[in-house]
Amino acid sequence: MGIILSSETRVVVQGITGREGTFWTDWMLKAGTKIVAGVTPGKEGQRVHGVPVYGSVRKAVKETGCDTSVMFVPPAFTKDAVFEALDAGIKTMVILAEHVPVHDMLEMKTFATECDAMILGPNTAGSATIGEAMLGFIPFWLDYVYRPGPIGVVTRSGSLTNEVSSHIVSAGLGQTSVIGIGGDPVPGTRTADILKLFEKDDKTEAVVLVGEAGGTMEEEAAELVKQGGFTKPLVAFLAGRFAPPEKKMGHAGAIITGGKGSVQSKTEALESAGARVAMKPAEVGEILKEMSF
């Protein structure tokens, strides 16, 4: 298995009866994900692609023993859905929605910490253990992009992950797990947290970090490497090298503000910790090929 998710992980889809929830449940099942329950209040008793729908997460946990949730819930209702999941004992949740209010996120993150649970996202394309299971909308079926292999991927961006991953595969390699932490300024889980999980994962031999301008997560990752908390080969690609300051570049978290968060300073931090930083996505593949692991 990879980190966080395996083919045995028992998954509930919150918002399963909505258009996107239904559409992506089909793809997640095709990826091998063990979806045991769906939840939509008021739609109890229905089935979506054979998956039983419950009216509450508490009921779903009781009936199916699910402990991981993927949420197709609009941003305004995300906080309530996450609180419900945490209260029911869910330990891992993926928030796909973009535009979740940041104060809601502060509450969710604090509550999750109190419950010893992990939130991935918001504003993520999801996570996958390649060849086993997928939560969200990662196009695992594109075999020139995703293939089982020894590389862990941690990322702040969806379509850029496809771009970078395609170069991992064209280098003759593949991925263990692809973990999307999302493009928001306050993600539930940070890059360094994921590196710690990859460090413990025997199958992951090296990690590709897909970062971008804004925030301090790449610097924290560099600090973790310096302190010996992550010892495997690390290759980074960072988007937004030429992003102008004080402008949000699409992602709410992608903003260089008060002179902080530039790709240049992140590159310096990572390189001084011994990581390799690619200037272009294609270089990620070339660097991986040069490395021996």
Place this chain on the structure above:
Amino acid sequence: MKLYEYQGKEIFRNAGIPVPEGVLVRSPDEVNKCSKSMESPVMLKAQVLAGKRGKAGLIQKLDDWGKIKEIVGEWIGRKFGSEKINSVLLENPLDIEKELYAAITIDPASGSPIVMACGEGGMDIEELSSAKPEAIVTERVNIFKGLLPFQIRNMVADIGLSGTVAKSVSKILGTMYRLFRSYDAELVEINPLVIDSDGNVWAADAKFRIDDNALFRHKEFERGREQFDDDLEYEAFKLGLSYVALGGNIGVICTGAGLTMTTLDLIKLNGGKPANFLDFGGANYKNAANALRIALKIKGLKVLLLVTFGLFARADTIAEGVVQAIEEIKPKVPIIMAVRGTGEERAREMIEAIGIETYNDTEGAVKRAVELAEA
């Protein structure tokens, strides 16, 4: 969304934080009314959303009403950076004994609100934190417990305050935190927080920034043209698209923020000049058509570069949208497109059928676009 100083001060005043008496004027004629109700000298403060207006001379203390009217006339309609000045706040000046700094914002690393205070104000926080980082006192707040009285007490003592001043500042910090939470603020800042010669404490300035994603809970605020640097940025916002003007001649339309930034970086690394950032996300026909319309309005455009790597939408669905939009809008500039994702073969056929060059790698498409822009 940033609020103007006068809006922030109105929120402060209603919540019980003392602010100087003042009047907002939108034309020189409105100054006449003030000359009857206010005493000179008067502080003139141009209302702009960007910082560092003081350094640009947009805060002045003046005595003579004729001169005040003249300056207001000069400022209104003038540009400060990309912003137009629409109003000026006239205030009674404060008799400043000491300036402090107080702010509440979000600490992304801990995922909690953070309160910051400093016994010295006036400078902006970036200067302050590089000049005297040790002078800034901080407290992280557990969002469920709120800012607790002992935290406030410790901070106020640590910045060297005592007696009635300490009491006033404590009350202000408590109110700032309440406002930070109830307005879904990303930032509530008072700089400077002024102690006058009688020991009264005043919010001499107000910086208030509300989370755009929470505006559905605060219907009284609406993001108008003044919130954006550029007409097209505003137009894109109204269509649910994210746009940033960059000044070059290669128009860029991509799916996903990270891939868009990467495309811009690759254009620069290949010697080209990107005209814009434009992420058309969900990529249905409507989004594709809207994104094309926005990008084609960019002045001096030489070539348009589309880059997609399907996540949410299939490549052929995106292609259908793009083809429909191009046939309807009939752009005159050459278009280059990198198409990847499910259904990409069909997508490429559809797009090539209307005479557009397609590529299966981002950098190949970027290089071709740079070449065409140079020609």
